[in-house]
Amino acid sequence: MISKFTYGEAELVTQLQHRNNQAFTYLYDNYSKALYGVISQIVPDRESADDILQEVFINIWRKIETYDISKGRLFTWMLNIARNAAIDKIRSKSYRNELKNQALPDDVSMLGDQFVKSKADETGLKKVLGKLKKEQRELIELSYFQGFTQEEISKGLNIPLGTVKTRMRSALLQLRSMIEQ
Amino acid sequence: MNIKEYISSGIVQSYVMGLASKEEQAEFEQLCLEYPELVAARNIFELSLEKRAFEDTPHPPAFLKEQFINYINQNTTTNQSKVIQMEPAIPLAQSGSGLRWLAVASVIFLLVSSWLAYRFYNETITLKAELQHTKEAQANLGTRLKILEDYEKMVINPNVAVVNLTPMPEKSPASANIYWDSTTSNVYLIIKNMPKLPSDKQYQLWALIDGKPKDLGLFDIKDDHKVMLKMTDTRKAEAFAITVEKRGNTSGPDMDQLQMMGKTQL
Structure with missing residues (x-):
């Protein structure tokens, strides 16, 4: 922890919801790295990741009142804001146009071959994913890191929806057993 | 479950x-x-x-x-609603549409300028009216100051004699003084208390010179009494008198209507 003092999570949330700027500085110091890691796993382009991180913290600052501590941890809430922002970015037309040659096709079936190994793949959750079976990894990759729904995956990979659901379930449980060690 | x-x-x-x-x-x-x-x-x-x-x-x-x-x-000093209003501005800026910003800035500038022009116009009108009012007030004060200066000169002038006009018996009680400069023959009538007259009547001041009445002028009593009249050519006056005459009287004094009289020291 970078800051001289630490907040209990409930106290931190209270301070954040009162828009205490010191609490936001603390939040940034302690969580920006983890959120940046998640964003980078979804958006490999460094400059875009920078923009998204900035956007995510501004959104956290704006929407902090809507965070409900009874529904989960603060980090989980922030993580999902970051993940959704990053997915919105890679699915936006402007981002696809920027990438041009590497444009992400709408057709999910092309995606399976397109996972490019990058530094981000050796960090955090992606490192864990590497240990999963290919068919499980693919589902987590498409849903969690690319934002496709199970219906879209079913159509794109030409697998029945029921099979997607079953595989997804086993992938998630596998993931759980690996990260809860 | x-x-x-x-x-x-x-x-x-x-x-x-x-x-x-x-x-x-x-x-x-x-x-x-x-x-x-x-x-x-x-x-x-x-x-x-x-x-x-x-x-x-x-x-x-x-x-x-x-x-x-x-x-x-920056955003904690402004209120929440302002922060929300900024959101549509972001894509606008990102689209690189400088002209739109210029247009927005121009409209704001125009509104501010119009408002300022309107304010300055109103202020100018107000100031002009105030200036006119001040000029008139100054002119009035100048006139009154001139009278007071004359009065002061007259009072401290050793050649000026004060003649008390005393009311005649059976006439209404009144009080007035004549300041009489025997060297320049100027006369100042200071009325302290005299009853108002019907609108067809006026008071008239007379000087008695060589036993004959000389007309020094007709005058009215206004609400703002303490009238000071400057009258001339009263050398050798033996007495001063005030009568009530018809408005605009041109003939001699009506001695039945003699109100007040005072003798000089001559």
């Missing part, structure tokens, strides 16, 4: 990772209120995921922190 089966169905992971559908989310949140073991399972997975997220992550560039701190410092 078999909660153990539910917990091991993968729903905890899909909820925490944001992969659950709206319906699944609602059901999960509802069940969390009933089953503490579900909350516990959620917590364990959340903490594990959180721990992983902090592993081997790249550092974001330092300028991002500076930008964010600047942003919140």
Whole structure:
């Protein structure tokens, strides 16, 4: 922890919801790295990741009142804001146009071959994913890191929806057993 | 509901990772209120995921922190609604449409200028009226000051004699003084208290010179009494008298209407 003092999570949330700027500085110091890691796993382009991180913290600052501590941890809430922002970015037309040659096709079936190994793949959750079976990894990759729904995956990979659901379930449980060690 | 089966169905992971559908989310949140073991399972997975997220992550560039701190410092001084209003402005700026900004700035400038022009116009009118009023007031004061200066000169002038005019018997009580400069023959009549007359009548001041009445002028008593009249050519006056005459009298004094009289020291 970078800051001289630490907040209990409930106290931190209270301070954040009162828009205490010191609490936001603390939040940034302690969580920006983890959120940046998640964003980078979804958006490999460094400059875009920078923009998204900035956007995510501004959104956290704006929407902090809507965070409900009874529904989960603060980090989980922030993580999902970051993940959704990053997915919105890679699915936006402007981002696809920027990438041009590497444009992400709408057709999910092309995606399976397109996972490019990058530094981000050796960090955090992606490192864990590497240990999963290919068919499980693919589902987590498409849903969690690319934002496709199970219906879209079913159509794109030409697998029945029921099979997607079953595989997804086993992938998630596998993931759980690996990260809860 | 078999909660153990539910917990091991993968729903905890899909909820925490944001992969659950709206319906699944609602059901999960509802069940969390009933089953503490579900909350516990959620917590364990959340903490594990959180721990992983902090592993081997790249550092974001330092300028991002500076930008964010600047942003919140700027926006905490303004109110919440202003922050929300800024949102549509962001795509506008990103579209690089400088002309739009210029147009917005021009409109704002025009509105501000018009408002200022309107204010200055109103202020000018007000100031002109005030100036006119001040000029008139100054002119009045100048006139009154001149009278007072004359009065002062007259009072301190050793050649000026004060003649008390005393009311005639059986006439209304009145009080007036004549300041009489025997060297220049100027006369100042100071009326302290004299009754008002019907509108067809006027008072008339007379000087008695060589036993003959000389007309020194007709005058009215106004609300603002203490009248001071300057009259001339009264050398050798033996006495002064005031009569009531018809308005605009041109003939001699009506001695029946003699109101007041005072003799000089000559």
